Amino acid sequence: MAEEVKVFGACLSPFSRRVELALRLKGVPYEYIEEDIFKNKSPLLLKYNPVHKKVPVLLHNRKPIAESLVILEYIEETWKGNPILPEDPYEKAKARFWTKFTDEKCLPALRKAGWSPENEREKAVEEACECLKTLESSLNGKRFFGGDTVGMVDIAANFIGFWLTIMQEATGRKLLSAEKFPELFKWTDEFVSCSVVKESLPPKDKLLAFYKARVAEAKEAQTNAPK
Amino acid sequence: MAEEVKVFGACLSPFSRRVELALRLKGVPYEYIEEDIFKNKSPLLLKYNPVHKKVPVLLHNRKPIAESLVILEYIEETWKGNPILPEDPYEKAKARFWTKFTDEKCLPALRKAGWSPENEREKAVEEACECLKTLESSLNGKRFFGGDTVGMVDIAANFIGFWLTIMQEATGRKLLSAEKFPELFKWTDEFVSCSVVKESLPPKDKLLAFYKARVAEAKEAQTNAPK
Numbered sequence: 392m393a394e395e396v397k398v399f400g401a402c403l404s405p406f407s408r409r410v411e412l413a414l415r416l417k418g419v420p421y422e423y424i425e426e427d428i429f430k431n432k433s434p435l436l437l438k439y440n441p442v443h444k445k446v447p448v449l450l451h452n453r454k455p456i457a458e459s460l461v462i463l464e465y466i467e468e469t470w471k472g473n474p475i476l477p478e479d480p481y482e483k484a485k486a487r488f489w490t491k492f493t494d495e496k497c498l499p500a501l502r503k504a505g506w507s508p509e510n511e512r513e514k515a516v517e518e519a520c521e522c523l524k525t526l527e528s529s530l531n532g533k534r535f536f537g538g539d540t541v542g543m544v545d546i547a548a549n550f551i552g553f554w555l556t557i558m559q560e561a562t563g564r565k566l567l568s569a570e571k572f573p574e575l576f577k578w579t580d581e582f583v584s585c586s587v588v589k590e591s592l593p594p595k596d597k598l599l600a601f602y603k604a605r606v607a608e609a610k611e612a613q614t615n616a617p618k
Numbered sequence: 619m620a621e622e623v624k625v626f627g628a629c630l631s632p633f634s635r636r637v638e639l640a641l642r643l644k645g646v647p648y649e650y651i652e653e654d655i656f657k658n659k660s661p662l663l664l665k666y667n668p669v670h671k672k673v674p675v676l677l678h679n680r681k682p683i684a685e686s687l688v689i690l691e692y693i694e695e696t697w698k699g700n701p702i703l704p705e706d707p708y709e710k711a712k713a714r715f716w717t718k719f720t721d722e723k724c725l726p727a728l729r730k731a732g733w734s735p736e737n738e739r740e741k742a743v744e745e746a747c748e749c750l751k752t753l754e755s756s757l758n759g760k761r762f763f764g765g766d767t768v769g770m771v772d773i774a775a776n777f778i779g780f781w782l783t784i785m786q787e788a789t790g791r792k793l794l795s796a797e798k799f800p801e802l803f804k805w806t807d808e809f810v811s812c813s814v815v816k817e818s819l820p821p822k823d824k825l826l827a828f829y830k831a832r833v834a835e836a837k838e839a840q841t842n843a844p845k
Contacts (some may be wrong), residue, residue: 451708458718461715485683488684
């Protein structure tokens with residue numbers, strides 16, 4: 392029986408792009424189903440992820456799995472080739488630690504820094520930079536967080552590797568620069584230069600347009616807010 | 619060489635108790651080091667967990683690991699007996715999904731419901747109950763989330779099994795009752811009746827005193843707040 396591998400995702404979502412990147416790294420062919428996550432979630436998405444009602448969902452031989460980091464672990468265990476986690480339990484624990492840090496600390500901090508109202512901006516930027524500094528320290532001279540090849544931390548950090556640059560361009564709020572975070576900046580370069588990574592990134596112009604529309608919306612909301 | 623297994627924890631912390639419970643389930647002897655997390659963190663804790671500066675830390679043969687869920691995965695991989703995760707990758711993914719849900723959704727919602735100011739109470743309680751309802755649905759007639767034995771979801775849910783009851787007693791805010799959540803309530807009974815679970819819970823009177831002091835502090839802060 393041919394394997395059935397489907398990904399329910401959204402073009403601009405870093406979370407569903409994580410799943411696509413992992414499958415591509417493993418060389419697993421998959422069918423991609425684009426979800427309209429803002430206006431019209433499909434009945435299948437709601438059926439497969441009734442708890443969070445979010446992308447990504449991986450459907451493997453009719454069995455659904457939700458939550459990008461849970462899916463990455465599943466992919467790693469199901470398709471053994473081109474591992475995205477080290478074999479050694481201690482090194483694996485370290486990779487999981489940094490994956491969690493990226494997901495739970497860096498991403499919320501970066502989003503807050505990008506979108507917080509002007510009067511909260513300074514503090515939010517400071518906190519986000521603190522996170523980036525900590526994450527950078529774990530690179531420690533390596534090409535990727537995973538060493539010589541892209542691993543789970545790199546995949547989880549795809550937002551920092553690609554989305555962040557575009558978010559900065561749209562909002563005019565500079566967080567990650569070569570001067571401030573030389574190692575991390577070099578990593579983003581290495582990351583987006585990988586051919587397999589490139590294949591699992593959204594088109595830059597589409598993401599930029601999305602972020603610019605959001606900036607415009609935020610400005611309008613501020614203008615209309617009661618003084 | 620004898621194995622060195624140390625846990626840096628705090629008596630009342632459900633997070634460090636998770637690590638202790640997993641080690642006890644595996645029959646791994648360990649040395650326990652109590653940390654004064656509120657007033658005087660030890661230099662060793664700060665050295666071993668410089669990123670979060672929190673308990674728990676597991677030290678295994680001089681190698682430190684932080685973050686309770688990362689530690690649980692490490693324990694599962696290092697000591698294979700009495701597994702706390704299913705072997706099948708799909709069942710394992712489901713266990714990880716519910717572990718994550720318990721940790722990231724239920725716990726913050728329950729804490730918010732327990733400690734939110736009076737005017738935010740109703741909404742917070744409603745949200746917490748929604749989380750409990752979803753979590754309960756995953757029990758689905760089983761004795762434990764892990765099936766017949768305590769597994770990773772049960773360990774992650776130790777707060778709901780024990781701390782929550784005491785928090786309710788101290789705050790007078792009832793969230794989990796036999797009428798509202800019969801299956802989950804039955805689970806808390808089963809959970810705290812396991813001898814190995816009992817051994818890894820804090821003394822009830824100490825936890826109750828801690829929560830009561832917190833209730834008193836909150837009341838005082840409200841009385842002193844500018845009107």
